[in-house]
Amino acid sequence: MASEYGGMWKSLGMDLGAHDQLLAVLGQGYTDVFLSQANRPKGMDYFNFVMSEVHGLRIKEMLEAREQGEKIVGSYCVFVPEEIVRAAGATLVGLCSGADFAMEEVERVLPRNTCALIKSSFGFKLGKVCPYLESADMIVGENTCDGKKKSYEELNKLVSNLYVMDLPQTKSENARALLKAEFVRFARAVEELTGNPITVESLKKGIAITNAKRQAMHRLEALRKADPEPISGLDALLASQVSFYDAPVRFTESVNALCDELEERIKDNVAVFPEKTPRILMSGCPMAVPNWKLPWIVESSGAVIVGEESCVGERGLRNLTDDSGQDVESLMEAIVDRYFKIDCAIFTPNEDRADHIVQMAKDYKADGVIQYALNFCQPYQIEAMGLESRMEKEGIPMLRIETDYSPEDAEQLKTRVEAFVEMIG
C-alpha cells in the first residue's frame, strides 16, 4: 500500500516510516485475528477490503471529495451528532485511538495513568500516523470523562482545528437544555465550516443516512440472536468499527448484503461455532480498531460473543432519530432526544445502562457478561463494581476485566476468560 499512497500520506504531513511500521503490524494483526477464522460469511470480504484500504483508498476518496468541497469532521465519541454533520454536507469519521503508538512521547504530555484510548489518540497525533486526523478540517472533542475532557486541553496545543463540545453529566432537565444548546452551537460551527446552511431537507437527509446505517446494524444484531451464531463476534464488532470510517450509504448496503447472507445461513443452519458454544455479551468501554485483544481471546477460548454493550456496538447505535419533524427546530429536538438517551457511564446515575445490559443478556441468550474496562477508566470501572451485585441478583454470571492495548497481559486474560467460559459452559 505504501508505494501507491506514499505521496498522499506525505502531503498530509505523516511520518511515512513510522506509518509503514504501523500498517505492517495492523496487517499482521488482521490476518491473525480475522483471516484465520473458519467459516466466515462471504459478506465479510467487503470488510476485509475496507480494512486493507483503511488508511489508503478511503482517505483518497475522502480527499477527492474534499476537493469538491466536502469537509471532513473527525470525532472521538458517539455523542457527536452525525445527522448534523451530514446535513451540512460534511463527512464524519472516527479518529484513530485503538493502538499504542509513540508511547514515550505521549507520556511526556499525559500522565502514565491515562487510559489506553486517550493515550492512543495522542500517540497517533504525535507519531503522525493517523491520516484521518491529518485530513480532518475540524476535530471534535467532547467533555465526557475527565481523561478526555482534560486531555483536549493538551491536544489543543498540538492541533489548530479542535472544537470542544460540552456535555451534561446527568439526565435532568437542565442537562438536556445544555445538550440542546451545545448541539445548536455545533450546528452553527459545522455550517460555518462547510458554508452549507442546515435546512429541513438537509437535516432529513442527514437523519435518513444515519438511521439507515443504524437500521442495518440493528438487523445484523438481531441475526446474532440465532443459536448457533451465523457470524463471529469479531466479525460483527468489525462491522461496528468500520461504521465509524466508511462512506455511510455504501456501508449500509454492505451490512444489508451481509445480513441477507446471514439469513440464508440461519435457514441452512450454517454456523461459525458449534452448537452449545457458550454465549458471551461484551459490555463496557468502546473498542476502536485495531483493539481486538479481548474479543479474540474470548472467541479463541471456546466462547462466542453475541453482542456488544459498548459505544462501538449497541450503546452507540441502538436508538433511531425521529424524522417526522417538519422544521429544523423539531428535527433538532429529535436529534437531542436521541443522543440524550445514550447511557454512557459519564452520566450519574446511569441505571438505564444496567437495565440495558440485563435486557441484552436476555435478548441475545447470553450465558455470561464480560465487563470490559480500560485501565484508569474510572466511569466504567466504578460502574462495573456496582454492576456485580445487579448481575448477581439477575442470575447472570459476570467477569470483570481491566486491561489496556498492550499484549503483555494476554496470557493472564486468557486464563481468566477460559475459567469463566468453563464456568458458564
Added chain:
Amino acid sequence: MASEYGGMWKSLGMDLGAHDQLLAVLGQGYTDVFLSQANRPKGMDYFNFVMSEVHGLRIKEMLEAREQGEKIVGSYCVFVPEEIVRAAGATLVGLCSGADFAMEEVERVLPRNTCALIKSSFGFKLGKVCPYLESADMIVGENTCDGKKKSYEELNKLVSNLYVMDLPQTKSENARALLKAEFVRFARAVEELTGNPITVESLKKGIAITNAKRQAMHRLEALRKADPEPISGLDALLASQVSFYDAPVRFTESVNALCDELEERIKDNVAVFPEKTPRILMSGCPMAVPNWKLPWIVESSGAVIVGEESCVGERGLRNLTDDSGQDVESLMEAIVDRYFKIDCAIFTPNEDRADHIVQMAKDYKADGVIQYALNFCQPYQIEAMGLESRMEKEGIPMLRIETDYSPEDAEQLKTRVEAFVEMIG
C-alpha cells in the same frame, strides 16, 4: 477521650474499637508533625485544642445544637455553598477523607485505582469511624471529578441521606445557568431539611459569617508573605483544615487572634524558620485532615511552605461573596458569581488556575512550586503536565509529585523534595 465520649459515639452507631485505633494514630501523628515544631505561635494552642477534640467536643456541641433544631449538612467539596446552609440555620461541616481506613472493605466497592481521598471517605463510612458523617442530617455529594461523581452512586447504597449536586464543566453561559439552577435547587432542599425559609436577612447573615471566615484567612495568608515566615506552612494549612469543621464565628475570632500575634512577630522579627529558607508554594489537590505527609516532608527538608493553591487553601477561600444585594434573587446571583469563579481542575479550559498559581508564586515570593496530585486524580494530574511548560516560561521551578495517603513512599518523596529544595535554595 474515649471514656468521655464513648456513649455519644456509640449512639451514632460508630465502631468504638476501630475508632479508638484511629484516634490513637491521629493523636500520634499530630504530636509528631505539629507539636514537635519549634517556635510555634501561641495562637496555635487553640488549634491544638480543636484537633484534640475534633471527634469529641465539636461533635458534642453540634449534637447539642441539633437538639435545638440546628441541622447538620456534611460536604466533600468547596462547591457546596456555605452561605445557603448557614442562611437556613444549619451547620456545614467537611466530612472525613484524609486518611486510609478499612481499605480492604473499600476495594470491594470501589476500584483500587481510585484516588486516596475518595477511598478514604468510603473507608470512614465502612469502618464507622467518622462522627461527622454519622451525625449529618444531609450528606452533599457533587458531580466534580469522575471518581467522586461515580462513587456517589455507590455511597448512595451505604447512606440514606445523600443529596447530589450537579456541577458544570466549563465557564460558559450555559454552565453558569446550570450552577444557578443547582444552587436554587439546593436552597430548596436545605429549606426543606431545616424548615427554615431562606430570606434576605438570613442570606445576608449567612454571607456575613462565611465572608468573615474567609477574610480572617485572607489576613493569615497575607501575613505569610513576610520573609522570614512568622508561621509554618503546616500550621497555616491546619487553620484551613479546621475551617471545615469548626464553629465559624469562633474560628474567625481564633484566626484573627492568631493574626494579631503574627503581626507582632513580624514587627519583632520572630520567625519559625531561619532567614533565606527556600519558600515553596503548594499547588494541586486538597489536603484533608490528617493528610500532612507531603507538607511535613517539605518543612522537614529545609523549606517553608508559604501558600496553598488548593481547595484547602486559597482556591477554596479566596473570593468573597458580594453582600450588597437587597433581595434573595440578587444575593443568590452573587453567591453563584462567587462559586463560579472557583478554578477547580474539573473545568475545561482552566487557564485561570495557571494564572493564579503564577500570581501566588509572585505574591508569596515563592522560590518554587510543588504540584501535588493524588494518584489517579486525572484532572489535577493532567493539569500538572500542562503547567510544566507554563511555569518554565515564567521561570518558576516546579516539582510534580503524585502520591497517596500511605507512608510507603515517604522516603522516596523526601529524596525528591530535598533535591528540589537544594536546587531552588
